[in-house]
Amino acid sequence: MAQFFSLHPEQPQPRLVRQAAEIIRTGGLVVLPTDSAYALVCSTGDASLLDRIRKIRGVDDRHHFTLMCRDLSEIGTYARVDNSQYRLLKATTPGPYTFILEGTKELPRRLLHPKRKTIGLRVPEHAVVLALLAELEGPLLTSTLLLPGEELPLTDPEEIRERMEKLVDLVIEAGPCGAQATTVIDLSSGTPQLVREGRGALAPFGLG
16 A cells, blocks of 8 residues: 655655655655656666556556656766757756657666667656655656546546555655646757647747
8 A cells, every 4th residue: 555645845844755765765666746747756776667657557668768857967967968958958957848868878778768779858846856856866767647548647646546556655745736747859869859748838949
């Protein structure tokens, strides 16, 4: 049965942040709110967690996972970023965007797209997530909490608790959370390509 934490959306309680981080460090799968929609998150080190997320989401091994990072410099550790890509990232992070970029050798191959060797990366603008990332001192592997056959991510904490309590280890609630996923921009080919329109505006990329 999943634990349930209620955190303050702007000043999350340090004790609960530490407890959530420990659950993640020990292999837990967690649902938490972000600056877009609720997401499934876990550590990057346990291959079995990828299978748990794929099963919940109903996706195959071609699904692009995303690394949630603390800041732009951390993105540079896990992805190859040239000058033009860096300028775009600097102008739009933190925020509700996911960027598809070529992964570096710092990442296990299992986290990368099997053919393209790319990974999604993002820097969220949400106090709870940033506090958790700071406590963990590293990125979180994440995927939008969008269940098979549904058009929108789950948004209600009680519904999430009811439906996910046997599938995850912790559900975090921190006030209202939107139903729009991030806008996904593929930067791996040099020219920004829209993969999914979500909460983030398209204007910074000359799209839309």
